[in-house]
Amino acid sequence: MWFCSQIGAREHYAVPRILHRDGRLGALYTDFWAGRFLRGMARRSQAKLLRSFATRFHPELAQAAVASWNTRSIIWEAGRRNQKGGQIYESFVKIGAAFSTGVRGKLSRRRDLDSKSIFFAYDTGALEAMEWCRERGLKCILNQMDPNRVEVQMVREEEKRWPDWSTQSLEVPEEYFRRREQEWALADRVIVNSDFCRQALIKQGVPAEKLSIVPLCFETSNDEQGIAMAKNHASHPKNKLRVLYLGQVILRKGIQYLMPAAKLLEKEPIQFDVVGPIGISAAAIACAPRNMKFHGRATRDQTAQWYRQSDIFVLPTISDGFAITQLEAMSYGLPVVATPCCGAVVSDHLDGFIVPQRDTDALAKTFQRYLADPELLRSQRTASLAKIKQFTLNHLATNLRSLEK
Secondary structure (H helix, E strand, O other): OEEEEEOOOHHHHHHHHHHHHOOOEEEEEEOOOOOHHHHHHHHHOOOHHHHHHOOOOOHHHOOOOEEOOHHHHHHHHHHHOOOOOHHHHHHHHHHHHHHHHHHHHHHHOOOOOOOOOEEEEEOOOOHHHHHHHHHOOOEEEEEOOOOOHHHHHHHHHHHHHOOOOEOOOOOOOHHHHHHHHHHHHHOOEEEEOOHHHHHHHHHOOOOHHHEEEOOOOOOOOHHHHHHHHHHHOOOOOOOOEEEEEEOOEOHHHOHHHHHHHHHHOOOOOEEEEEEOOEOEOHHHHOOOOOOEEEEEOOOHHHHHHHHHOOOEEEEOOOOOOOOOHHHHHHHOOOOEEEOOOOOOOOOEOOOEEEOOOOOHHHHHHHHHHHHHOHHHHHHHHHHHHHHHHHOOHHHHHHHHHHHHO
């Protein structure tokens, strides 16, 4: 029997949902769980914070054993939203410790735990509960979502290369790193979502034999698939090739290398749409070429529309634990141009291209290939729609069963 612990609606509760389907979920412990009354009240509310909490629910888990700390979580979230710099990471540590201590209390009152029980949790919110589990012989699986120190160091290098670009410098207290490292030491198995992340953790002292790569999964609706299939039969865009960058507009995501690549293509029939919360300075945005537009934050409905009206998705990331946007884009029939610093989704030349990180020229030349060969775009659209079938809930279920064995 598995006991899952997670802060937030990570991956739409994919892991506990799979376990509940198979009758192997003992309980889900989460910070906030929206019951019927709360969901109804949140939908009618004009308060953004309350409305966001309405999504902390999944109908597949309606009959599952779920424990949460709703009032405390609202206080946590309200306080965290106004924090900046190192305060954010200090908050992650405090919230993670408080949440994990609460989970430990819930586990201590159970009478159905034994040496065959498995405790599954996400990094930063697992330490206290894992200590309790290990003392009693339970197996512990930790999901580490990002490369930790390696990622922070890479971002700091970018801040030196591109001074005055970030709106705030990345400040991470040592306590944050130490907490995660203690969790790694306690875990019987550490899950990562990409080989990029695996290699980063090995550099930080995690034994290779303790690490398992479990890619994220993605669900798509029939409506989305139908739109993508219809789009796949469309001809090469008559006016401009539209390239979509969707995500946080920050140095970690590589916007500083996409911008000069776009400038190299100013005279070509190509448009770059940058969608997502802006985390670079106004002076940096002022350097953007005429063929690049910044659209700011988008709602979920607006995000879907951006995918529908684009031709290619670009992810010039410096560091990502996985980057689920790759799968989202492919579900709409978009080829993906990505770097190796994320989840292994793209098959180079088949459903997109892998370009070296920090390589402006490589990005520009890749887009020129699409401009020169309309058939390439069409064939990669078909391959993208096929690729998404390799990242389903069933594939995640298979990976979890392997871990259990």
